[in-house]
Amino acid sequence: xxKIGFIGLGNMGxxxxxxxxxxxxxxxxxxxxxxAIDTFRGNGxxxxxxxxxxxxGMDVVVTMLPAGTHVRQVYLGDxxxxxxxxxxxxxxxxxxxxxxxxxxxxxxxxxxxxMMIDAPVSGGVGGASAGTLTFMxxxxxxxxxxxxxxxxxxxxxxxxxxxxxxxxAAKICNNMILGISMxxxxxxxxxxxxxGLDHQKLYDISSTASGQCWSMTTYxxxxxxxxxxxxxxxxxxxFTAAMMLKDLKLAQDAANTSGASTPLGAEAAQIYNLxxxxxxxxxxxxxxxxxxxGIS
Numbered sequence: 001x002x003k004i005g006f007i008g009l010g011n012m013g014x015x016x017x018x019x020x021x022x023x024x025x026x027x028x029x030x031x032x033x034x035x036a037i038d039t040f041r042g043n044g045x046x047x048x049x050x051x052x053x054x055x056x057g058m059d060v061v062v063t064m065l066p067a068g069t070h071v072r073q074v075y076l077g078d079x080x081x082x083x084x085x086x087x088x089x090x091x092x093x094x095x096x097x098x099x100x101x102x103x104x105x106x107x108x109x110x111x112x113x114x115m116m117i118d119a120p121v122s123g124g125v126g127g128a129s130a131g132t133l134t135f136m137x138x139x140x141x142x143x144x145x146x147x148x149x150x151x152x153x154x155x156x157x158x159x160x161x162x163x164x165x166x167x168x169a170a171k172i173c174n175n176m177i178l179g180i181s182m183x184x185x186x187x188x189x190x191x192x193x194x195x196g197l198d199h200q201k202l203y204d205i206s207s208t209a210s211g212q213c214w215s216m217t218t219y220x221x222x223x224x225x226x227x228x229x230x231x232x233x234x235x236x237x238x239f240t241a242a243m244m245l246k247d248l249k250l251a252q253d254a255a256n257t258s259g260a261s262t263p264l265g266a267e268a269a270q271i272y273n274l275x276x277x278x279x280x281x282x283x284x285x286x287x288x289x290x291x292x293x294g295i296s
Contacts, residue, residue, distance in 0.1 A: 001024050001025055001026060002025050002026070002059045002060050002150070003025075003026050003028070003057065003058050003059045003060070004020055004025050004026065004027050004028070004058060004059065004060045004061070004062060004150070005027075005028050005029070005030075005054040005055045005056075005058040005060070005061040005062070006020070006027055006028070006029040006030075006040075006045070006054065006061075006062045006063075006064075007029070007030050007031070007051050007054050007055075007061070007062070007063045007064070007065070007074060007081070008031060008063055008064035008065050008095070009029050009030075009031035009033070009036040009037065009039070009040045009064075010031065010033065010036055010064070011125050011128075012064055012094075012121070012125060012128045013031070013036075013062075013064035013094075014036055014039055014040060014043075014128075015125065015128035015129040016062070016064065016094070016121075016128050016133070016154045017029055017040060017043070017045060017062070018040075018043040018044075018045075018129075019128075019131045019153050019154045020062075020150065020153050020154060021043055021044045021045055022153075023153035025150075025153070026046075027040075027044075027045040027046070028045065028046045028047070028048055028053075028054050028058065029045045029046070029047055029048070029054060030047065030048055030049075030050060030051050030053065030054040051074055051081055052079070052081055052083075052084045054081075055081040055084055055085045055089070056084055056085075056086075057086065058085070058086075058089060059089065059090065060089070060090045060091075060092065060147075060150060061081065061085065061089060061090070061091050061092070062091075062092045062093075062094060062150070063075075063091070063092070063093045063094065063095060064094045064095055065093075065095040065097075066095070067095070067097060067246075068095075068097035068098045068100075068101035068102075070095070071093060071095055071097050071101055071102075071105055072101060072104075072105065075091075075093075075105045075108065075109070076105065076108055082108060082109055082112045082114060083112075085112075085114060087112075087113040087114070088113065088114065088115065089114050089115070090114070090115045090116070090117075090143065090146050090147060091109055091114055091115065091116040091117070092116075092117055092119050092147055092150065092151070093105070093116070093117070093118050093119065094119050094120055094121055094135070095120065096120045096121075096168070096171055096172075096243075096246070096247060096250070097118075097120075097168060097250070098168065098250055098253060098254070099165040099168045099169050099172075099254055100165070100257075102118040102138065102164060102165040102167070102168045103164045103165040106118065106138075106139060106164035106165070107164070115139075115140070115142065115143040115146060116139060116143060116164070117137050117138060117139030117140075117143045117144055117147050117164075117167065118137070118138045118139060118164065118165060118166075118167040118168050119135045119136070119137045119138075119139075119147070119151060119167050120135075120136055120167055120168055120170075120171035121133040121134060121135055121136075121155065121171075122134040122136070122171065122174060122175075123155070124238040124239045125237075125238055125239075126238055127155075127156075128154070131153070131154055131155065131156070132155065132156040133154055133155035133156065133157075134155060134156070134157040134158075134159070135151045135154075135155045135157070135158045135159065135167075136159055136161050136166075136167040136168075136170035136171050136174070137151070137158065137159060137160045137161060137166075137167045138160075138161055138162060138163060138164050138165050138166035138167035138168065138169070138170075139163065139164050139167070140163070140164075141160075144160045168250075169254070171247070172247055172250045172251040172254060173251065175244065175247040175248070175251070176247070176248060176251040176262065176265045176268070178214070178215065178244075179244050179247070179248050179265070179268040179269075179272065179285070180264045180265060180268045181213050181214070181215040182215040182219070182221065182285060182286055182288060183268055183271055183288060183292075184215070185211075185213065185215040185216050185220070185221060186221045186286070186288055186289035186292050187292060188202065188206070188211065189202065189221060189222050189289060190289065190292050190293055193293075199222045199223075199224055199225060200224060200225055203216070203220060203222075203224075203225035203226075204225075207225070215286075219286055220286075221286040221287070221288070221289040222289065229286065230284040230286055230287070231286060231287075231289075235283045235284040235286060235287035235290075236284060237282060237283060237284040237285075238284055239284065239285055240281060240282055240283065240284065240285065241272055241275055241276050241280050241281055241282075241283050241284070241285045241287065241288065242276050242281035242282065243285070244272050244285035245269065245272040245273055245275075245276050245281075248265065248268055248269035248272055249269055251265050251269075252265060252266055252269050271288065271291070272285070272288065274291065275287075275288050275291040278291065
């Protein structure tokens with residue numbers, strides 16, 4: 001049983017922490033939200049007043065933070081968690097952030113005598129609760145090997161993508177594909193509606209033909225064909241449009257920095273920017289079909 005500190009106990013971090021507790025580990029957690037802390041304590045975790053308190057004396061520390069700026073603030077500087085952790089602590093950052101921040105913080109961790117991986121996830125709140133997340137991991141082989149036990153308690157598919165920052169690179173590439181494909185599937189259903197083609201008929205054909213993709217067969221943006229998709233719950237979010245926009249912006253920043261050509265990624269980012277700007281940031285990203293129909 002490891003002593004694990006967990007910083008960031010929100011919609012994703014909370015269920016992930018619960019799965020570590022269920023695996024027999026002792027967790028100490030910190031979050032700015034009182035409700036998140038109450039849920040964490042109800043699941044068997046111990047809470048503390050500061051992020052540094054959640055790190056002191058721990059064997060492993062998991063962070064799930066909103067953006068790269070938060071990761072830098074929490075990890076670095078005289079008041080950062082790297083300054084108070086014991087030597088050899090394993091850090092697992094499951095935030096989705098820019099590649100450069102992941103590499104900068106990993107370098108600082110190594111210099112401080114720590115082990116660190118960047119391990120962003122795919123699978124949404126449902127995957128976090130069920131323990132079926134996909135982890136895309138960047139970092140040294142030794143750190144990855146040590147982290148596998150804890151990642152397996154929270155996820156189903158664990159892939160080592162290479163050195164520091166490569167987990168983040170994999171995440172933003174994957175989600176750029178997802179954002180583009182969801183718009184494509186949604187456009188197809190909107191066109192089908194205009195042409196008088198039934199939703200189920202299009203699904204029956206495309207789900208078994210060359211149009212098949214995850215956005216069609218698992219997360220279908222119209223009610224009916226896939227009963228578990230958010231479309232059947234008025235687009236209650238499993239993965240919000242705001243989070244999709246964040247990942248698409250990260251992909252565009254990386255494309256601009258690296259000189260990669262991503263015209264469809266850029267267009268997808270613009271569409272989700274307009275969609276969230278119309279007040280839909282908290283709606284599931286598959287609800288973009290309503291934006292394409294002209295429904296605000």
